[in-house]
Amino acid sequence: MAVALRYSRDEAPAPRVTAAGSGPVAERILELARAEGIPLREDPDLVAALAALDLGAMIPAELYDVIAEVLAWAYRANTAFASTTRGLAGS
Numbered sequence: 001m002a003v004a005l006r007y008s009r010d011e012a013p014a015p016r017v018t019a020a021g022s023g024p025v026a027e028r029i030l031e032l033a034r035a036e037g038i039p040l041r042e043d044p045d046l047v048a049a050l051a052a053l054d055l056g057a058m059i060p061a062e063l064y065d066v067i068a069e070v071l072a073w074a075y076r077a078n079t080a081f082a083s084t085t086r087g088l089a090g091s
Helices: 024-035 044-051 061-085
Strands: 002-006 016-021
Touching (some): 016 044, 044 061
């Protein structure tokens, strides 16, 4: 099972569920995320909670703390990746 979220302060006050599925759909979500360089995090309990939401739904307030942790983790992962690849684009 996989779930994708989108968050932009300009669009909504909380992240929205943009994709969710299991089996081949989950594999496609993960494949697209990898292709775009989006950090992946495994958390079966969180995925189950998010997968229960309708597509396009904003995450409920009860999940704000855990989603904030995930967003902070993703930010750190992106920052670490950017620092290890600095200068490669200009090579």
